[in-house]
Amino acid sequence: MSATRMMLAGFGGQGILFAGKLLAYAGMLANKNVSWLPSYGPEMRGGTANCAVIVSDEEIGSPLVPAPDVLLALNLPSFEKFEPAVEAGGLIVFDSSLIPQTSQRTDVTVCAVNATSMASDEGLNGLANMIMIGKFLRASGLFDLDTVFRALEKCVPPSKAALLEKNKQAISLGYNA
Amino acid sequence: MAIKRPHALTDVELHYCPGCTHGIVHRLVAEVIDELGIEGKTVGVAPVGCSVFAYNYFNCDMIEAPHGRAPAVATGVKRARPECAVFTYQGDGDLAAIGTAETVHVGARGENITIIFINNAIYGMTGGQMAPTTIANQVTTTTPYGRSLQVNGNPVKVCEMLATLDGTAYAERVSVDCVKNVMAAKKAIKKAFTMQLEGKGLSIVEVLSTCPTNWGLAPNAAMQWLRDNLMPVFPLGVYKDVSKEESK
Amino acid sequence: MSEKVLMKGNEALAEAAIRCGCTHFFGYPITPQTELSEYMAKQMPKRGGLYLQAESEIAAINMVLGAASAGVRVMTSSSSPGISLKCEGISYLIGSDLPCVIVNMQRGGPGLGGIQPAQSDYFQATRALGHGDGHAIVLAPATVQEVVNTTTLAFDLADIYRTPVMILGDGALGQMMEPIDFAEVPRRQCPAKDWACTGTGMKRPHNIVNSLYIQPEDLERLVEERFERYAKIEAEEALWEEQNTEDTELVLVAYGITARIAKSAMNMAREKGLKVGLVRPITLWPFPKKPLDKLSATAKRFLCVELSMGQMVEDVRLVVNGRAPVDFFGRTGGMLMTPAELLAQIEERMGK
Numbered sequence: 001m002s003a004t005r006m007m008l009a010g011f012g013g014q015g016i017l018f019a020g021k022l023l024a025y026a027g028m029l030a031n032k033n034v035s036w037l038p039s040y041g042p043e044m045r046g047g048t049a050n051c052a053v054i055v056s057d058e059e060i061g062s063p064l065v066p067a068p069d070v071l072l073a074l075n076l077p078s079f080e081k082f083e084p085a086v087e088a089g090g091l092i093v094f095d096s097s098l099i100p101q102t103s104q105r106t107d108v109t110v111c112a113v114n115a116t117s118m119a120s121d122e123g124l125n126g127l128a129n130m131i132m133i134g135k136f137l138r139a140s141g142l143f144d145l146d147t148v149f150r151a152l153e154k155c156v157p158p159s160k161a162a163l164l165e166k167n168k169q170a171i172s173l174g175y176n177a
Numbered sequence: 178m179a180i181k182r183p184h185a186l187t188d189v190e191l192h193y194c195p196g197c198t199h200g201i202v203h204r205l206v207a208e209v210i211d212e213l214g215i216e217g218k219t220v221g222v223a224p225v226g227c228s229v230f231a232y233n234y235f236n237c238d239m240i241e242a243p244h245g246r247a248p249a250v251a252t253g254v255k256r257a258r259p260e261c262a263v264f265t266y267q268g269d270g271d272l273a274a275i276g277t278a279e280t281v282h283v284g285a286r287g288e289n290i291t292i293i294f295i296n297n298a299i300y301g302m303t304g305g306q307m308a309p310t311t312i313a314n315q316v317t318t319t320t321p322y323g324r325s326l327q328v329n330g331n332p333v334k335v336c337e338m339l340a341t342l343d344g345t346a347y348a349e350r351v352s353v354d355c356v357k358n359v360m361a362a363k364k365a366i367k368k369a370f371t372m373q374l375e376g377k378g379l380s381i382v383e384v385l386s387t388c389p390t391n392w393g394l395a396p397n398a399a400m401q402w403l404r405d406n407l408m409p410v411f412p413l414g415v416y417k418d419v420s421k422e423e424s425k
Numbered sequence: 426m427s428e429k430v431l432m433k434g435n436e437a438l439a440e441a442a443i444r445c446g447c448t449h450f451f452g453y454p455i456t457p458q459t460e461l462s463e464y465m466a467k468q469m470p471k472r473g474g475l476y477l478q479a480e481s482e483i484a485a486i487n488m489v490l491g492a493a494s495a496g497v498r499v500m501t502s503s504s505s506p507g508i509s510l511k512c513e514g515i516s517y518l519i520g521s522d523l524p525c526v527i528v529n530m531q532r533g534g535p536g537l538g539g540i541q542p543a544q545s546d547y548f549q550a551t552r553a554l555g556h557g558d559g560h561a562i563v564l565a566p567a568t569v570q571e572v573v574n575t576t577t578l579a580f581d582l583a584d585i586y587r588t589p590v591m592i593l594g595d596g597a598l599g600q601m602m603e604p605i606d607f608a609e610v611p612r613r614q615c616p617a618k619d620w621a622c623t624g625t626g627m628k629r630p631h632n633i634v635n636s637l638y639i640q641p642e643d644l645e646r647l648v649e650e651r652f653e654r655y656a657k658i659e660a661e662e663a664l665w666e667e668q669n670t671e672d673t674e675l676v677l678v679a680y681g682i683t684a685r686i687a688k689s690a691m692n693m694a695r696e697k698g699l700k701v702g703l704v705r706p707i708t709l710w711p712f713p714k715k716p717l718d719k720l721s722a723t724a725k726r727f728l729c730v731e732l733s734m735g736q737m738v739e740d741v742r743l744v745v746n747g748r749a750p751v752d753f754f755g756r757t758g759g760m761l762m763t764p765a766e767l768l769a770q771i772e773e774r775m776g777k
Contacts, residue, residue: 028431037597060685061689237631241634242490243514249488253493255491279480
């Protein structure tokens with residue numbers, strides 16, 4: 001596949017946009033074409049948030065992702081909204097701590113990960129998004145961990161360097177879950 | 178004493194009506210620019226209204242602003258060229274009606290510019306309509322039965338209003354109805370420019386002026402009408418002077 | 426070798442402006458361009474420039490007028506409703522021959538409209554950025570890298586032709602992130618601003634920046650002179666991108682974000698063996714007539730795609746001038762078409 005079209009979705013505050021940015025940065029470091037397009041609006045905080053990320057060998061045309069190859073869902077409304085749209089042969093990774101159901105689809109790969117519970121158990125509150133990323137990387141093989149860690153160093157501002165290790169820890173946790 | 182044209186005025190003939198006080202105020206501003214020796218670094222902003230052609234009369238660099246926007250234009254100039262002395266020259270409709278927001282906010286920001294505000298209580302250029310400073314019962318072409326406070330509300334008192342803002346450094350209302358007041362007006366204008374040069378913030382001089390043509394009065398009668406009718410509503414005086422407050 | 430960075434369109438535009446010498450920015454918050462203002466607010470004080478939040482869009486554009494008169498590189502940005510407020514000032518900027526850059530990250534309208542991406546300000550941008558006979562150059566980038574290059578070009582063209590230049594983007598382009606490289610941005614030679622109001626220094630006659638010409642003969646002469654300049658801009662500055670236009674039967678015409686959707690749809694159509702090409706105007710004013718004129722002789726039909734009820738399509742029809750049918754497909758109100766939706770339109774029109 002020359003292009004991977006991803007949809008990351010959840011509540012505002014779950015770090016959806018950051019997780020998407022991390023994947024876009026990793027794509028850039030892997031010398032791919034990338035685009036990152038967020039939803040935006042007055043209902044950002046606490047409302048739904050999503051972003052479309054495309055990683056491609058070719059020049060990227062439309063940055064929209066109406067039918068994702070990959071869905072990372074961190075809440076039920078997002079799961080219900082995007083699950084039917086995932087392309088056949090695609091991948092769904094969802095946070096089973098927050099989404100009390102699973103996909104009935106048989107034409108896609110479905111990975112459940114207890115991301116939010118794992119995060120609080122491991123003292124990684126607020127990093128369920130990174131656990132999801134870890135799980136996704138393991139399931140998809142889109143990037144190796146090293147590339148994503150290098151991207152993380154670009155995405156975490158120097159003022160928040162302390163968070164870097166925790167983020168890496170969370171990604172590894174998801175990767176090995 | 179030989180009367181010489183100030184250097185800061187060009188030799189273009191003014192277009193103002195006979196008896197209009199714009200000519201006096203132009204001269205006062207130009208004399209002050211000469212006396213302070215700042216013509217070479219002064220940028221003026223002309224309004225829309227009778228004094229729209231002010232850009233032809235002042236010898237310094239001049240910009241013609243959209244109606245009411247002179248304070249915003251002056252802000253742009255001053256922020257780009259802080260070393261310049263920047264002034265606006267505006268009438269009552271320009272400054273206190275369509276441009277009220279721009280006027281208030283240069284005060285709020287303490288924009289380091291000088292406003293010369295001509296208040297003659299009427300729209301001159303368009304032929305005598307009600308101004309934001311038209312007084313109660315004053316007849317204009319759009320208040321043919323006199324300004325009704327019920328319909329049109331009250332005149333805007335600009336110096337009083339701007340004096341409430343922390344960024345206003347100096348606000349004085351003067352008049353040019355007689356020699357004594359003309360001298361006082363010049364002193365106020367000089368003080369306003371001086372405070373700008375000292376970086377104090379917004380300085381405004383409101384000049385009670387006449388419009389014989391649209392008031393329907395002879396020039397002398399217009400001066401008397403100003404004294405009898407405008408001065409009680411718009412009392413002369415210093416409404417704000419941070420240099421006084423500092424020296425206290 | 427320079428390092429690529431990932432930036433939002435809004436932020437990349439602001440950074441590109443600062444890098445090419447924009448020292449003054451006057452703005453007023455409005456979605457979806459706010460990141461641009463916020464970036465300026467953060468960066469300008471650190472880099473010797475000025476960010477000032479005005480009391481209104483009207484004040485902001487007039488501060489631009491003042492700063493442009495004083496000879497500095499200056500910019501303002503807004504989104505559709507805010508641009509309507511700025512139009513008075515833009516008309517004065519045009520009438521006073523002042524260089525500046527105005528950004529419109531379009532959203533749905535009319536009225537307060539919506540905040541999602543739209544292209545329904547094309548008429549306003551290309552026909553009527555205020556009253557009177559006049560134009561501003563209008564640039565419509567389609568990628569974040571092109572936002573960077575276009576911003577630099579905008580400042581250069583503004584100075585070269587002494588005219589306001591508008592960058593017409595949309596909410597999506599402003600919000601999206603793509604990798605950019607600031608190193609490879611071409612620059613143009615710009616003339617000195619000897620007309621600016623910076624104080625005479627008692628060394629020259631006073632400069633006057635003005636748009637009032639009370640004698641109709643004077644005003645007519647001046648407007649005609651300005652239109653001679655416009656003719657030069659039309660002859661020399663039109664920009665566009667063409668893809669697959671050698672053998673094309675159906676020509677898609679689209680700009681900005683829509684051109685990207687069109688590109689995706691074109692590729693899908695090509696995979697199905699349909700001879701579809703794309704003309705993407707980069708300058709909307711001057712409108713790139715040349716490629717469309719040439720294709721009018723060979724293509725079977727044109728399909729103009731916009732996020733509006735059909736505005737640029739009128740320019741396409743003027744150029745094609747009846748030589749081939751010019752169809753229109755659009756979404757509006759903040760809705761974007763998908764490539765699949767557009768592909769269906771293409772197939773229907775090609776009788777497949």
